[in-house]
Amino acid sequence: MKRFSLILLLLVSTTFFAQEYNLENGYIANGFDVVSYFTNKKPLKGNKKFQTTFNEVKLKFSSDKNLQLFIENPKKYMPQCGGFCAYAIATRNERKEIDAESYEIRDGKLYLFYNKWxxxxxESWLEENPSKLQKEAAENWKTLKNNKD
Known part of the structure; x- marks a missing residue:
């Protein structure tokens, strides 16, 4: 009985307290190399040969060098807002899918955006006062990240 209670407690705490991440295609940033956003002119697709897990989130990298850079400082490279569209988090307080090639590095942080149809x-983010939206996204994400709705 004790073992069952412990397992149930772990499941409940994981369900209610685990941060939500956008894991489209099974990886954050749709499988793009999160380090490449900072080190290349454009983001690169990750390769399954170079992958790791951080906070139970799977990541792929384009090279062993980028994998090692990530391992040295994972928080530097993780996308803000759990990898969801930062604009939607800021303006509508909701999670929205992203186009991994639509991004901005602002104040050393990676923001991803929706870009379809x-x-x-x-573009909306850049036109509507990105500094203000950045603060609103951070504030909204504090509560939204643990909300499973």
Whole structure:
């Protein structure tokens, strides 16, 4: 009985307290190399040969060098807002999928955006006061990240 109670407690705490991440295609940033956003002119697709897990989130990298850079400082490279569209988090307080090639590095942090059907939310972000939206996204994400709705 004690063992069952412990397992149930672990399941409940994981369900209610684990941070939500956008894991489309099974990986954060749709499997793109999160380090490459910072080190290349454009993001690179990750390779299954170079992968790791951080906070129970799977990540792929384009090279062993980028994998090692991530391992040295994972928080530096993780996308903000759990890898969801930062604009949607800031303006509508909701999770929205992203286009991994629509991004901005602001204040050393990676922000990803929705970009489909003539709706580029990076453009909206840049036009509507990104500093203010950045603060609103951070504030909204504090509560939204643990909300499973």
């Amino acid at each position: 003539f709706s580029n939310k990076l």
